[in-house]
Amino acid sequence: MILAKLGSALLAATGFLLAALSGGPVQETAWLWSLLTVAFLLAGPTVGWVSLFQVQNRLVSAALTVVSSLSAVLLVATALAVSGNWDVNLGLTVLATIGLLGAVVWLIADQSQKEAA
Amino acid sequence: MTSTVTVGRKGGAALGVLWRYVPFVLLGLAATLWVRAVQGVDPGALLTMGDLGLTEVLPWHYYAALATLLVGFPLLLAQQRLSSVLAGAYVTLLAGIWHLTPALLYGTPRYPFSYKHIGVSGYIQHHGTVDPNIDAYFNWPGFFAFNAFLSELDPRLAAFDLAVWAPFLMNVLTCLALVVLTRSFDTRPESIALSVWVYQLASWVGQDYFAPQAFAFAQHVTLIGLYVGYFCRTSWRATRGSAPLSTGAGRRSGVLLLMVLLFASITVSHQLTPFVTIASVAALLLLRFGTQKTLLLAMVTLLALHFTYLAQAYFAGHLGELLSYVGRLTDNLAIASQVLVDSESVTTPERRFVLTVRQGLTLLMAGLALVGWARRRRQNLPTWPAAIMTAVPMTLIALQPYGGEMFLRIYLFALPFLAFFVAALLLPRPGSPLSLVRGVALVLVTGVIAAGTLVSYFGNESMNYVDGEELQVLQILLDEAPEGALVVTQTDNAPIRHARYQEFQYVDLPRVVANSELDPSLSSPFGLHAQLAGGEPGGPVYLLFTRSQAGNARLFGTLPRVEWEELYAALDASALFDLVYRNEGGRLYTLSPLPEGLEP
Numbered sequence: 001m002i003l004a005k006l007g008s009a010l011l012a013a014t015g016f017l018l019a020a021l022s023g024g025p026v027q028e029t030a031w032l033w034s035l036l037t038v039a040f041l042l043a044g045p046t047v048g049w050v051s052l053f054q055v056q057n058r059l060v061s062a063a064l065t066v067v068s069s070l071s072a073v074l075l076v077a078t079a080l081a082v083s084g085n086w087d088v089n090l091g092l093t094v095l096a097t098i099g100l101l102g103a104v105v106w107l108i109a110d111q112s113q114k115e116a117a
Numbered sequence: 118m119t120s121t122v123t124v125g126r127k128g129g130a131a132l133g134v135l136w137r138y139v140p141f142v143l144l145g146l147a148a149t150l151w152v153r154a155v156q157g158v159d160p161g162a163l164l165t166m167g168d169l170g171l172t173e174v175l176p177w178h179y180y181a182a183l184a185t186l187l188v189g190f191p192l193l194l195a196q197q198r199l200s201s202v203l204a205g206a207y208v209t210l211l212a213g214i215w216h217l218t219p220a221l222l223y224g225t226p227r228y229p230f231s232y233k234h235i236g237v238s239g240y241i242q243h244h245g246t247v248d249p250n251i252d253a254y255f256n257w258p259g260f261f262a263f264n265a266f267l268s269e270l271d272p273r274l275a276a277f278d279l280a281v282w283a284p285f286l287m288n289v290l291t292c293l294a295l296v297v298l299t300r301s302f303d304t305r306p307e308s309i310a311l312s313v314w315v316y317q318l319a320s321w322v323g324q325d326y327f328a329p330q331a332f333a334f335a336q337h338v339t340l341i342g343l344y345v346g347y348f349c350r351t352s353w354r355a356t357r358g359s360a361p362l363s364t365g366a367g368r369r370s371g372v373l374l375l376m377v378l379l380f381a382s383i384t385v386s387h388q389l390t391p392f393v394t395i396a397s398v399a400a401l402l403l404l405r406f407g408t409q410k411t412l413l414l415a416m417v418t419l420l421a422l423h424f425t426y427l428a429q430a431y432f433a434g435h436l437g438e439l440l441s442y443v444g445r446l447t448d449n450l451a452i453a454s455q456v457l458v459d460s461e462s463v464t465t466p467e468r469r470f471v472l473t474v475r476q477g478l479t480l481l482m483a484g485l486a487l488v489g490w491a492r493r494r495r496q497n498l499p500t501w502p503a504a505i506m507t508a509v510p511m512t513l514i515a516l517q518p519y520g521g522e523m524f525l526r527i528y529l530f531a532l533p534f535l536a537f538f539v540a541a542l543l544l545p546r547p548g549s550p551l552s553l554v555r556g557v558a559l560v561l562v563t564g565v566i567a568a569g570t571l572v573s574y575f576g577n578e579s580m581n582y583v584d585g586e587e588l589q590v591l592q593i594l595l596d597e598a599p600e601g602a603l604v605v606t607q608t609d610n611a612p613i614r615h616a617r618y619q620e621f622q623y624v625d626l627p628r629v630v631a632n633s634e635l636d637p638s639l640s641s642p643f644g645l646h647a648q649l650a651g652g653e654p655g656g657p658v659y660l661l662f663t664r665s666q667a668g669n670a671r672l673f674g675t676l677p678r679v680e681w682e683e684l685y686a687a688l689d690a691s692a693l694f695d696l697v698y699r700n701e702g703g704r705l706y707t708l709s710p711l712p713e714g715l716e717p
Binding site: 059063072073 | 205241260262263266293294296300332
């Protein structure tokens, strides 16, 4: 659990950094990097939602993960398009967005668990 | 005696095991029949679909697959313990039977409007920005930016290819959202499964394609599900903390954060949906069911920010027009009823039949839902939040006709709640097993709904199917026409703009006729030439006639006095028009210069 949390936060931070430094060799390896990390990152929000809502139903946690992740990426894409910053590394931006979302959900889940205790 | 009982018990246990596998076997059978059905469709027949659309060309295997699913699902519900995986598989296969069938048969994006949406995504992808002055889509760019983003990530996620599969994907997403919503009203797995099932069966309005509405709808459903689940009383008598899923403050903060994220995403994507979301939450608060006011404030603030920043260009030019519809209930009703009500422009009995079935299905769903609501009331189960959510979309008609589509949108927004109440009518009392009589009733009622949706949903396919040859005509236009050209389309529902989005001006022939002295039968190519050559912008003019537009003109009775084949023959024979390209999917003309001695 701790590893998932740390990994999610670390990958989010790395993603943002790499997105900011887009172009060159970073972009060429982006997809390989993405493939290795996407499952790991998606585990962040998924486990976070399960923990946050204490949801027994896997479909509900899957629904919340999918809808919230897509919404977050949509907002980031809109912000990039409207501001004209389309040249960032998009693959890494997606991963960073989902990673950040996962980290936020985890923080709230932690707080919630402390409350319950 | 003892051995007989033992044998009887063993036999019963064996039957029980077999019984458990029946829904699984029926699912496999339905999938096999469906695959066989898709393989059995004659591609040539798709090109000659009439006013009953796809129902004219689907083989018996298709209907057998649907019937098998309709029998299998109640058997699944009758199991002692409902398998959510199997229920999910049933719903997914049903979504596939409805929405993957056209995708597999056509291989091209369905619905002409998809092509505009592909074009907006393409513009953002290629320009890396949005230009709010182009049109309304660029003032609500969220969905398009998202798809441009996906296209940029991987060419396999290109908007054109995604649009082919979008109706299926959107429905799967919506079903996931419906799980969140229905769980807020009733946590019984049977209730959740049957509500989603009925929704899938009754969703005939075709707003689930590659469009901002479809995506925003799934987000809206999730948001309302979370609000009702965590911030809503279940009855007037209930205490403040009695929300169905109510828990600690930390959890509610998380839900609030998620709802704001969802609403922000809806707001930047679609014009209508944020109003429905706000109206829904406001109604729950006003009627003292909702307990969280901060969300409403946040939503109104986000909407105001969007209007004054991203959508400023649109409102600067259209605010007066938008406000002019507010309160004109009768006018809005008249405009919006065209998609449901028979009128003089409807020319064929098949089309009348489709419209009648749509009305009947809508009334049937409303009637069943009303009885389901009464049944839940009698069982002392919560009803009011879902009932309020059913009523809220109906208020929209007082604001807008929404280009004649408002009834479709009202049905769409009310359908999750209608489906919930219909499921409440069909399910046994909580804790009771599904009896044989109720199971048969479930098969019959869902069968009638499915039959209605078959006709209602597939009845427009002659205008929704854009085949490869029609695409070729569109491609020739995109290759040949110079920037600034005027493109005159046959109807206002043409599959245009999927590339070079902003480079041409478009006008449809009905509008040209309405705004001129032209003979409505368009019998004179000379008159048409004079009208088009004399108009703005003065550059090259192209006339685009395609198969899907011809289908649209026939279904909606557009330019009823025009004999299209005679018009094509007259244009072919006229020296005033040059045929640029022609195939079975359509034809493209351009205006020739007037011969010497002829005055416009």
